[in-house]
Amino acid sequence: VAQHGNKYCLMSDVSWSTSPEGLHKMCSLFEKITLIDHHLYPDGFFENYPKLKVHYDKSKCATLLTNEYFKNDHKELRELSELIDVYDLWQVKHPNFDKSQDLNEFFWEIGRDKFINDCINSGYKLPYYYDSVVSEIKKKYTEEIAKYENRKLIHRSAKITVAFVDSWFNQILVKEMAEGKDFVINATSFGIFKIRISEDAEITSEQKDLLRIAMCGTKDIGHQNAFSYKMKQSVSFENIMNHIY
Secondary structure (H helix, E strand, O other): OOOOOOOEEEEEOOOOOOOHHHHHHHHHHOOEEEEEEOOOOOOOHHHHOOOEEEEEOOOOOHHHHHHHHOOOOOHHHHHHHHHHHHHHOOOOOOOOHHHHHHHHHHHHHHOHHHHHHHHHHOOOOOOOOHHHHHHHHHHHHHHHHHHHHHOOOEEEEOOEEEEOOOOOHHHHHHHHHHOOOOEEEEEOOOOEEEEEEOOOOOOOHHHHHHHHHHHHOOOOOOEOOEEEEEOOOOOOHHHHHHHHO
């Protein structure tokens, strides 16, 4: 900050609920600071930061909120932001849900900088090579998931699926929930666990809160139907399996 003389900080899609002291530190570094976010926070959380300007709405993704914050009226950019919103809020019943999944994989495949530059150069439309890249991605994950199935890395029991995989979890998740699973869990080899709950699951908001408290120590983390955490034990095959079971 001192080196470059920055006085204003704009943060988007950064969750501070489990790091309040970190946010206090950020606020101390700038004359003006704005947060645009949609993650879960305890009631009254932002009252402790009088300098902080907050644009908050948990019903929209941070991309869409940022677009609205700047009052952008560019049609194609708005449509791209809305497509990202479909993915980020996991709107499974939206007609563009599958397209939003493809967009996410496309983003990770080509990388952030190329995605940004090529979308800008295309007038905020998807680049000309989008369809061919997505086609290759689909071929790749179809083959990889078949291998996971053959290796018995995807376990199903009643309304729960546990996938012991480090990649293509979203594709597994979409299929499992479409087939009626209430919970789809990803246990990675790094000891990170992703918990996803179907919006059709017969579980109350209070029960979802209790689940996050039990797993993460707080209910104010991630989203109500989607959160992740790292296990406290040292990462090993035995500890990961014990944690799951």
